[in-house]
Amino acid sequence: MKKNLSTNGIYIGVCAAFLVLTVCFHIIVFYHTENPIIRGTAIVFSLLVLLLGIILILLLKGKLVAFSDSLNACIDDIVNGKEDVAFDLESETLTGKFNYKLQRLYExxxxxxxxxxxxxxxxxxxxxxxxxxxxxxxxxxxxxxxxxxxxxxxxxxxxxxxxxxxxxxxxxxxxxxxxxxxxxxxxGVITLSVSPAPIYDTIGLALSGIERTAEQKNMEVNVECDSAIIVPHDKKWTAEALFNILDNAVKYTPSVGKISVTVECWEMTTRIDISDTGRGIPEQHYAQIFKRFYREDEVHDISGVGVGLYLCREIISKQGGYIQIKSEIGKGSTFSVFLPNERQL
Incomplete structure (x- = not known):
């Protein structure tokens, strides 16, 4: 059965081997010469070498013990969940290299x-x-x-x-x-299938979901989009995102209101503006309306659960796009959806 040597065992083994070599050296010298000066010099030289060896081994042992203690202290701090663990990263030593690795592991x-x-x-x-x-x-x-x-x-x-x-x-x-x-x-159960497709068809698919409701409220819906504009996107989920914005526009715009969809193709992105003449959104609520289940206190009388814009942001961001909003109380809102013209890897 294989056994691992302890550190002390290694020290003792090295010292024993060094002592055996010294004795052999003395035997050889005493066997080949009877000159007392040479023999005395050999003894003094051996003793000095032996002393230097012992000092070197003790220094090495001290370094290893200090390295082991430092390593153990860092590991103990990490295991105990200490927030500010001290790592020695300045010194170009073995301890510094190990501390660098430990810091990476800790991070x-x-x-x-x-x-x-x-x-x-x-x-x-x-x-x-x-x-x-x-x-x-x-x-x-x-x-x-x-x-x-x-x-x-x-x-x-x-x-x-x-x-x-x-x-x-x-x-x-x-x-x-x-x-x-x-x-x-x-x-990540659903992965978006992004491929170049006419954005006009996707907008049409989104508009079909609000057509009946907008007609019941006698609302005017205008679309300005070049049918030749091709944008890399997931048609189904992008239509879902645009529908959520349009659905909110219909809900929060009074009867005989107006909704307009405008598409512009820029150098890096394609911009889709969805504007309404509804109640508007306070500027301090711009970020909050994209949170899950968030609804303003003033609109609790209108049906909804507050997930549409959250889903919209998730869908657009997963395609490398983003959404901006501009609104004025009592005059309406404009949601601008930006989709990259090149497929995001």
């Missing part, structure tokens, strides 16, 4: 720890948001159902309650579908 571990904490916090926030969003429609459904079971209502009134229940069920269904889309995008 990777810290980044991993932060990522886990952020993901944990994100999951907690999502669970909290979902429970908050689901609570209201479920409470309403229970109330409507109890009323139908406990009271004898006229057929017209019962039909009205059934319609109210249907609207709450539709809200829950929409919420579940939105959550499935979010989870698939965030976890």
């Amino acid at each position: 990777i571990m810290q980044n991993g720890k932060r990522q886990v904490q952020e993901e944990k916090q994100s999951i907690q926030e999502m669970v909290s948001d979902i429970s908050h969003q689901v609570k209201t429609p479920i409470t309403n459904l229970k109330m409507y159902n109890s009323t139908l079971l406990e009271r004898h209502l006229m057929p017209e009134k019962a039909w009205e309650f059934h319609k109210l229940m249907e609207s709450q069920i539709d809200k829950l269904d929409f919420l579940m579908q939105a959550m499935v889309k979010m989870s698939r995008l965030e976890t």
Whole structure:
């Protein structure tokens, strides 16, 4: 069975070997000469060499012990989760090289720890948001159902309650579908298939989703887009993103309002402007409206769960694009979607 030598064992072995060599050297000298000066010189030389060897071994042992202690101290600090671990990176020594490697390992571990904490916090926030969003429609459904079971209502009134229940069920269904889309995008289950395609067709697909609602509100919808503009994008998911912006424009624009879509092809990007004549968005809320489940207090009377713009930003950013917003209270908003003209690797 193979055994590993300890550090002390190595020191003892080296000293023993050095001592044996010294004795052999003396035997050879004493065997070949009887000159007392030569013999005395050999003895003094051997003793000096032996002394220097012992000093060298002790110095080496001290260095190794100091290196081991420093290494152990760093590892202990890392294992114990110390925030500010001291690394000796200035000296050009073996300790400095090991400390550099340890620092890289420590940074990777810290980044991993932060990522886990952020993901944990994100999951907690999502669970909290979902429970908050689901609570209201479920409470309403229970109330409507109890009323139908406990009271004898006229057929017209019962039909009205059934319609109210249907609207709450539709809200829950929409919420579940939105959550499935979010989870698939965030976890990478869905990968966007980006390829060159006419952006005109994608805009048409997005507009088809709001056509009926805009017609019911007697809204004017104008599109200015050259059918020859080709942009690398995922047609299905980009249409989903543009639909979410258009859907908000229809929701928050009064009847007989106006929505316009304008497309411009620039050197590096293609810009898609979606403008409305709606209520507008305060400037301090520009960043917040893209957060998951965020809704302004003033619009809680309008149907929605606050995930459309969040999904829109996720979809566009995953294609290397970005979104800008410009709005004026009481006059409307413009959402500008920028998609790169070259496919992002």
